[in-house]
Amino acid sequence: MFIHNSPPFALSGPQLFPFPTSLRQCPWAALSLCIRLYTHLINHTGHFAAYDAVETRRGQLLIDPTAITVRDFGAGSRTGAGRTRRLQDIVRTAAKPPKLGQLLFRLVNHLQPQTVVELGTSLGITTAYLAKASSRAHVITFEGCPQTAEVARETFTRLNLPNVELVEGNLDDTLAPTLASLSMPVDFAFFDGNHRYEPTMRYFELLNQHRTEHTVFVLDDIHWSAEMEKAWAAVKQHPDVVLTIDLFYIGLVFFRSSQPKQHFILRFDHAVDKLLERTRRLSA
Secondary structure, eight states: OEEEOSSOOOOSSOOOOSSOSOGGGSOHHHHHHHHHIIIIIITOOOOOHHHHHHHHHHHHHHTOOOEEEEEOOSTTOSSOOEEEEEHHHHHHHTSOOHHHHHHHHHHHHHHOOSEEEEEOOTTSHHHHHHHHTOTTSEEEEEEOOHHHHHHHHHHHHHTTOTTEEEEESOHHHHHHHHHHTOSSOEEEEEEOSOOSHHHHHHHHHHHHTTEEEEEEEEEEOTTSSHHHHHHHHHHHHOTTOOEEEEOSSEEEEEOOTTSOOEEEEEOOSOHHHHHHHHHHHHHO
């Protein structure tokens, strides 16, 4: 299920340990939070009706051969130069899979944030999950590529998501002024805009200036590359960060000052969990 990890250590893949290894050193408040998150949100197997609409849109894009010119300002390109890609290829390779999109949906649905920030819109599939989770949330999403942003806007129109605001342009130019213009703090942020160390930490520090101690940050692909491993290690050691949860694919970051600094590793969408769930159902 999960392990308590203090001090942190390097990972090579999803962990298989069934319970915290240092239970006596694990504060009960942090342990209780992890158990609630795992039981009710991370390992949730129920279905929300909102999933169907988002996955219908994914299905439409998966068979759309339309080609667009993609400008990549993230780890895939240092120049932002354009290259032609089909929509069906973009959604197949770049969109978050349903399991992760639906986990983000459940987190937002549970936390009910008022202001949500997403760094990296792509075609709008993950954005749709964030926006569908709470119609009262103001979801601000950032996309650097004009033609990709245009497709994302079509996604938001088709899914009737008036609570989404898309900010187009290079994050280096758009993030700081957009955050400065907000009248309310950022309650939830999903980092998926640049998979390099320096930009990730720069965006983290910018958003850190606009949060409360109840804000939750989610970092994508924390073990995707050496630079993202380095960024995740730096986030865990950041003086403002109190609790982190490593789900291998993404990392959750909490700032609650009432808790001592703790780090956890939890399994998510692992083959062992699927086998155990199938065995449980067959024996019921």
